[in-house]
Amino acid sequence: MFATGFLVLGLCQFGEAIVGTEVWRRRAWRAYLWPSVFFLMGVLMWPVMTFFTNSTIHMLAHGTWAEVLMIAGATELALVRGKLSSPWWRLMTALAFAVSGSAFLIHEQNGWFFQRSSFLHHAMGWTLFGAAIVLLARCIRPRSVATGSAFALTFVVIAVMLYCDRDLAPVFGHLSPIAGAPHR
Amino acid sequence: MRRLAVVALLALAFPAAAFAHASLQHTGPSYRERLQTAPRRVWLDFDQTVKALPNSIQVYSSRGDVVSLPARNEKNADYVSAQLRRSLPRDAYTVRWHVISSDGHVISGLFTFGVRTPAPPPTEAYGASGPTRTEHVVRWLYFLSLALFVGGIGFRVLVVRGPLPPRAEKRFYALTAIGALATLNVGIAAFVLRAEDALQLPFSRLLYGDLSAIVGGTRFGQAFVAMTLGFALVTALLFLSWLTDRTVFLLPAFLLGLGFASGLSLSGHSAADAGASWKSELADWVHLSAACIWIGGLVQLAVVVLPLAPDLRRSAFLRFSSVATVLVALLIAAGTYLSILRLPHVHDLWTTGYGHVLLVKLGLVALALAWGGIHRLVAVPAVARGGEGLFARLPRSVLGESFAAMAVLLAAAILVDSRPPPRVPAQTELSRKASTFETKTFVSRSTPFFRTEAGP
Numbered sequence: 287m288f289a290t291g292f293l294v295l296g297l298c299q300f301g302e303a304i305v306g307t308e309v310w311r312r313r314a315w316r317a318y319l320w321p322s323v324f325f326l327m328g329v330l331m332w333p334v335m336t337f338f339t340n341s342t343i344h345m346l347a348h349g350t351w352a353e354v355l356m357i358a359g360a361t362e363l364a365l366v367r368g369k370l371s372s373p374w375w376r377l378m379t380a381l382a383f384a385v386s387g388s389a390f391l392i393h394e395q396n397g398w399f400f401q402r403s404s405f406l407h408h409a410m411g412w413t414l415f416g417a418a419i420v421l422l423a424r425c426i427r428p429r430s431v432a433t434g435s436a437f438a439l440t441f442v443v444i445a446v447m448l449y450c451d452r453d454l455a456p457v458f459g460h461l462s463p464i465a466g467a468p469h470r
Numbered sequence: 471m472r473r474l475a476v477v478a479l480l481a482l483a484f485p486a487a488a489f490a491h492a493s494l495q496h497t498g499p500s501y502r503e504r505l506q507t508a509p510r511r512v513w514l515d516f517d518q519t520v521k522a523l524p525n526s527i528q529v530y531s532s533r534g535d536v537v538s539l540p541a542r543n544e545k546n547a548d549y550v551s552a553q554l555r556r557s558l559p560r561d562a563y564t565v566r567w568h569v570i571s572s573d574g575h576v577i578s579g580l581f582t583f584g585v586r587t588p589a590p591p592p593t594e595a596y597g598a599s600g601p602t603r604t605e606h607v608v609r610w611l612y613f614l615s616l617a618l619f620v621g622g623i624g625f626r627v628l629v630v631r632g633p634l635p636p637r638a639e640k641r642f643y644a645l646t647a648i649g650a651l652a653t654l655n656v657g658i659a660a661f662v663l664r665a666e667d668a669l670q671l672p673f674s675r676l677l678y679g680d681l682s683a684i685v686g687g688t689r690f691g692q693a694f695v696a697m698t699l700g701f702a703l704v705t706a707l708l709f710l711s712w713l714t715d716r717t718v719f720l721l722p723a724f725l726l727g728l729g730f731a732s733g734l735s736l737s738g739h740s741a742a743d744a745g746a747s748w749k750s751e752l753a754d755w756v757h758l759s760a761a762c763i764w765i766g767g768l769v770q771l772a773v774v775v776l777p778l779a780p781d782l783r784r785s786a787f788l789r790f791s792s793v794a795t796v797l798v799a800l801l802i803a804a805g806t807y808l809s810i811l812r813l814p815h816v817h818d819l820w821t822t823g824y825g826h827v828l829l830v831k832l833g834l835v836a837l838a839l840a841w842g843g844i845h846r847l848v849a850v851p852a853v854a855r856g857g858e859g860l861f862a863r864l865p866r867s868v869l870g871e872s873f874a875a876m877a878v879l880l881a882a883a884i885l886v887d888s889r890p891p892p893r894v895p896a897q898t899e900l901s902r903k904a905s906t907f908e909t910k911t912f913v914s915r916s917t918p919f920f921r922t923e924a925g926p
Contacts, residue, residue, distance in 0.1 A: 325706075332702040336695040339681040340493040341577060341664060346677075349658050352702070353651070360709050367713055396574060403573065 288320030288334075291327045295320050296441030301433030317366045325359025344433050347389045354382035373425055380421035387414030402450070410447050413440055489856035492516045492571040499583040501592075501687045508558035512538060512565055513551035520550060520577075521570040527552035530564045537563070560586040564596040578671055579680030581687065591688040598668045601887035605663050608773035610883035612656045613762075614876060617770075618649030619701070620727035621766015622761075623708065626717065627724045629767060629790045630775060630782060631876040633717070638778035643712045645773065650705040654698065661694045689742060700730030710814050728759050738886055739812065750811055757804035760797040761879065767794065768872035776865040783861060784853055791850045794842065805835075812890040822891045838874035845871065896911055904909075 298320040302310040331352035339345050358379040362372040388453045390411030396404040417440035424433045496515040499505055512527055524540035527550060531537055541552040550569055563585065568578035582589040592598070601609075622645055634642060661684075663678075669679045685691035704727045711719035732755045740746055740754035767790055775786045811827060818823035845867065852860050 325709075329702060329706050332699055336685075336698050339685045341491060341678050342665065342681060343677040344491070346658070346662070349654075350879060356702075356705070356709075360713075363713055369713060401573060408851070 288327060288331070289445045291323055291443035292441050292448060295323055296438050296445055298323070298436030299434065299441055303431055303438050307429070318363065321362035321366060323359075325356055325363060328355030328357075328359055331355055343393050347393045350389045351386055354385045358382035373428060376421060376425050376428075380425070381419045383414045383418035383421060387411045387418065389469050390414065406447050406450055410444060413443055413447070416440060417444075473565045478511070484504045484764060490522045491573055491575060491678070492518045492569070492577060494577075494579060494682065497565075497581060497816065501581045501683050502583065502589040502593065504584045504586075504588055506586060509583075511543075511551050511553045513549060514567055514569070516548050516550075516569070519547040519572050521547075522550040523568075523570070526550055526566060526569050527567045529554060530566070531558075531803060532562050532564075532596060534596055540565075541844070562587055562590050565888050566595075566597070568675075571701055574677060575678045577678045577680060578669060578675055579683060580669060581683040592683045593668045593689075593690060595623065595663060595668060595686050597670055599670065600889075601667065601734060602663070604665075605660065606880075606884050606887055608656060608660045609886060610880045611652065611884050612660055613879040613883060614765075615649050615652030615656055615746060616731060617762045617765040617876075617879070618769060619646055619653045619704075620649075620731060621703075621764070622646040622649055622770050623720055623724045623727060623766075624763040625767040625790070626720050628763070629771075630779075630786050631717070633715075634774070634782070635779050638774050640783075641774050641778060642710070645769065646708055647705075647712075650701065650708060653701050654705070657694065657698055657701070661691070688814060689719065689737035693737035697730050697733040700733075704730070711818040731755070731758060731762065734758060734801040734886075740808065743812070743890060745811055753804040753807045753811075754801055757808060760801040760804070761875070761882075764794055764801065765872055765875045767797075768868055768875065772868040772872060776861060776868065780861075787864070789829060791846055795846065798839065798842065818891055824885070824888045824890045827885050827888055828882060831885060834878045834881055836876065838871060838878055841867075841871040841874050 287415055293450055297401045299315075302316075302320075329352075335345055335348035335352055338348055361370065361375050363376040365373075365375055366416055388411070390407050393412070394404055394407035398408045417437065420440060424430070424437060427433055488546050493516065494514055496519050498511075498513045498515075499509055514527065520543075522541050522543045526541040527538055528536055529538035529552070535553045537558060538552040539555060541550055543550055550567075559861050561584070562582060564580060566577055566578075566580045568677055580592055580595055582592055582595050584590075622642070624700050626642065633639065636781075654838060661681075665679065665681050665684050666673075666676055668684055669676060671679055681691075685695060704723045707719045707723035707726070711717060711723065732751075735741065735754035738754065740750040771786065771790055774787060777781050779786070813819060813822070813825055813828065819829055848859060849867070
């Protein structure tokens, strides 16, 4: 579900980057579309956090994602609505991405090639850090098509990685003897 | 085309899931199961392969005797089991387990079961320790954040319903938003600390501790789930109110906030201890809600309305004074009822630890009430007569009253974490001997930690 949310976010961002902000916002609701999805994903992450309690670290990570998604979505909505005016508020979204990336990297204690889930967790963590840097660039050049497209691309990449099974299957061969037999 | 896109998104929204860490699926006996006959073994079923160590499953009696033999993997490596030493006598048992997951992490957990006796909640399992000073502070912070959050919204709903000047409006939302974030985060911290008490693991191992038995098997865990979800929803409503400039969202936010605050009453002494009834739960909720609205209102009055809304401060101060009188009356009535319920004898006040903390709390309550009384008897008539000069000193004085009330909350936090003296019903000697778990309650609160024993 969250992968689909990220895919929707990515497609919206791509749409805006390709046609330009003025055209994209000719219908007022479009301006609210991706920040609302962002905020809603944050709200919906709380049930995941409370019911996914088979380890403390997962609970804490999902709690962190829920909060940063809500805060980033709320900030973007407030910018669209005019409640906040300084473009530097977008740094809040950059911070949210950096925190989310850190949560992935801290939570994954194995190396990149230990198993598929490790690979995906590292890849997602660094992609989110990349997105945070793109957002920093976007604060400086808000109308740049390149930064807009790069930002959209990170959402699509994250969506694709979230769709992947994060399981015990090997990545580029079974490198760790402790990882156990792949179950598929 | 649009339909196709919707169908595609729906199909993508529900993909098959697979996860890296092993998760406990089933146990035998199940969580807090009361068995009529003693089990011969304890088994754990995971969703994927795990590696068992000889001490992967350790079963303790209520006295701390280990009654399990070394654990081993079954033919299906998803299963781990341990035979039990002998036919277990009537008692409550604690199972502490840890296995190596296929991703290399050591995952740990615990659960309890009873043989011909009720099983205790995991937070009272053998080896679990009682609340620490850190937990007292965290609970106090939770009360404070709840007052700032729910009490702050209550102030807008009950005292100042109309719009505030822009700067005051901004500060109101900033304070309540801080309260909302603090409520969510401190709630999570409180839950993790309680889980640490039960699991008795060092921090690095606690990160991979299985909390499902605590979430599902204790009132505290269930309250945590309901309150976290509820307060996230209230936070969303608060945000919508700010974003759209519509205070109409504040009423449902306030009512939901008060409703979900009842989680504390439904999981604390008023719900779990001997003599608990719906009346004690209701009294506890009224006590807590009145305190939150009173303290949250004082903060809003001192920090938002008095300094930033000169046109509203007279009416707000007089209206809050009336509301606070009702709140304090409710606070005292509910508090008195709960004190009598938990301390049936007056001498309990000076002979028990719970009584000592209650005495300190009563002293602080007297201070806060005296402060409030001066406002009611001196400041309110002066303001009603039109004394503008008083407003220069009033914010500091109101803030002082709120600090006194916050000190009361600290005593309340320690009280909630303390155990009231047991209510001893009239019993014959025979029935006392025959009594079960309730009177044999684990002595493990004073037993040494398991930090060294629980490792693989």
